């Protein structure tokens with residue numbers, strides 16, 4: 001399903017885990033900052049709407065999307081966060097630089113998700129033109145920052161449940177959609 005068939009800002013709070021105790025890092029690229037600020041506002045507002053206290057949201061800025069990799073790495077190494085959201089906007093120019101920046105950031109963020117224990121959420125627009133970026137940062141297609149915030153909450157929850165399951169040597173819930181429990185049940189060893 002392409003973005004044009006899905007509003008990026010839509011979410012059902014009934015499907016979102018309790019996020020009150022989670023801490024989030026948000027690394028924001030300064031390139032195309034009118035777009036990245038719109039994406040950040042979408043992410044921040046969604047986290048607040050899901051009752052994450054503002055003081056549990058840490059923001060760092062980096063020069064461009066390529067620096068999101070290093071910024072996210074240092075964020076998760078030095079800050080007590082349950083998930084990191086990286087926010088960028090890469091727009092095709094005259095040269096192939098677009099391809100290398102997009103591929104580099106994609107692979108770098110993927111590597112962080114593989115090599116570290118903290119989920120890093122990919123909120124990087126890779127658009128052909130500015131209008132596509134406007135449309136996806138609070139325009140007709142909604143706000144990818146909102147989508148990223150909801151993903152961050154869900155992945156922080158999965159990380160939390162996985163650590164609990166590991167501690168009690170229990171498999172994670174495998175019944176399709178993640179079932180949300182008010183508080184994880186302690187499994188008494190037989």
Ligand SMILES: Nc1c(NC[C@H](O)[C@H](O)[C@H](O)CO)[nH]c(=O)[nH]c1=O
Pocket residue numbers: 029031032063064065066067088089090091092101
């Ligand atoms: N053209 C865009 C860039 N380019 C800059 C790179 O991300 C990087 O900062 C530079 O190569 C120095 O390492 N960055 C964006 O975020 N968006 C662009 O459209």
Ligand SMILES: CC(=O)[C@@H](O)COP(=O)(O)O
Pocket residue numbers: 090091092093094095096097098099101
């Ligand atoms: C993604 C980029 O680096 C690109 O916007 C830079 O523009 P150009 O390819 O014209 O140098």
